[in-house]
Amino acid sequence: GDSVTQMEGPVTLSEEAFLTINCTYTATGYPSLFWYVQYPGEGLQLLLKATKADDKGSNKGFEATYRKETTSFHLEKGSVQVSDSAVYFCALSYSANFGNEKLTFGTGTRLTIIP
Amino acid sequence: DADVTQTPRNRITKTGKRIMLECSQTKGHDRMYWYRQDPGLGLRLIYYSFDVKDINKGEISDGYSVSRQAQAKFSLSLESAIPNQTALYFCATSGQTFTDTQYFGPGTRLTVL
Numbered sequence: 001g002d003s004v005t006q007m008e009g010p011v012t013l014s015e016e017a018f019l020t021i022n023c024t025y026t027a028t029g030y031p032s033l034f035w036y037v038q039y040p041g042e043g044l045q046l047l048l049k050a051t052k053a054d055d056k057g058s059n060k061g062f063e064a065t066y067r068k069e070t071t072s073f074h075l076e077k078g079s080v081q082v083s084d085s086a087v088y089f090c091a092l093s094y095s096a097n098f099g100n101e102k103l104t105f106g107t108g109t110r111l112t113i114i115p
Numbered sequence: 116d117a118d119v120t121q122t123p124r125n126r127i128t129k130t131g132k133r134i135m136l137e138c139s140q141t142k143g144h145d146r147m148y149w150y151r152q153d154p155g156l157g158l159r160l161i162y163y164s165f166d167v168k169d170i171n172k173g174e175i176s177d178g179y180s181v182s183r184q185a186q187a188k189f190s191l192s193l194e195s196a197i198p199n200q201t202a203l204y205f206c207a208t209s210g211q212t213f214t215d216t217q218y219f220g221p222g223t224r225l226t227v228l
Contacts, residue, residue: 032214043119043205043219044158051214089157093213103148103213107157 002027006090006106013080013113021075021109023064023090031092033057033066033073038087038108047075047088082113118142119220121206127226134193136223138206146210147189148217149173149181152203161204164189196227 007022025031032051036044048057053068062077073090090106119140128134140147149161150173160173162181170181178200182190193200206220 036217041221043207043221044217045219046216049214049216103160103217105157105159107155 002031002092002094002104004090004092004104004106006088006109008107008109009087010110010112013111015082015113015115016079017113019075019077019080019084019111021088021090021111023073023075023106025071025073025090025092027071027092027094029094030068031094033064034091034093034103035062035064035073035075036089036091036105038089040086044089080111080113082115085111085113087111117221118218119206119208121204121220121223123223124221125224127228128196129228130197132196134196134225136191136204136206136225138189138191138220140187140189140206140208140218140220142208142218143186144208144210144218145186146208146215147183148207148209149179149189149191150205150207151175151200152205152222158205161191193225193227196225198227201225201227 003026005024034049035047037047038044048059050057050066056065064075087108087110089108093103122137145166148163150158159175164170164183180192204223207217209215209217
């Protein structure tokens with residue numbers, strides 16, 4: 001079945017460090033890929049998404065590129081801030097055209113940024 | 116006001132009790148979902164509803180039931196709560212397909228003693 005594998009956390013970085021959170025997926029078709037973020041005490045919110053191969057999603061300084069050849073969607077940010085401390089979830093879904101409508105989440109990666 | 120609200124935010128109950136968690140959304144979306152979040156397991160889909168008359172089981176529906184009272188309201192019930200249902204529960208809503216952004220509520224932390 002479909003699955004999403006994220007790098008295990010927790011990840012602790014100093015402010016202004018470069019961030020990479022790895023995400024790879026297994027899917028039988030051509031899914032859309034997402035990164036959701038969960039700030040402390042809140043629900044998840046969409047950070048960015050990409051709907052086809054080679055698309056780059058970006059938001060709030062975060063970027064991720066849909067790499068079909070490596071089945072990956074790694075999240076990157078050039079200079080993290082304390083306010084980026086949160087849990088990050090990679091996820092995939094199929095469009096209705098493929099008849100498989102389910103959003104599959106990774107297990108989440110907790111990120112802590114220290115001043 | 117929040118787009119998706121959940122009540123209660125926290126609940127402690129005892130084994131065997133019936134519990135209802137409520138969710139309301141003001142996005143005007145047809146699709147609504149219930150997830151549970153457990154440490155190390157991410158989010159798992161319990162039930163989802165494409166519209167008022169369409170309800171579907173997710174990957175972990177055993178021990179749960181749902182009711183879609185209106186386009187804006189989707190309730191989750193635990194008919195006889197057990198300790199391994201202790202978790203954080205999230206409601207979400209989205210547009211017409213699973214590729215659309217899902218908007219999540221703040222969550223309900225449920226503890227079953």
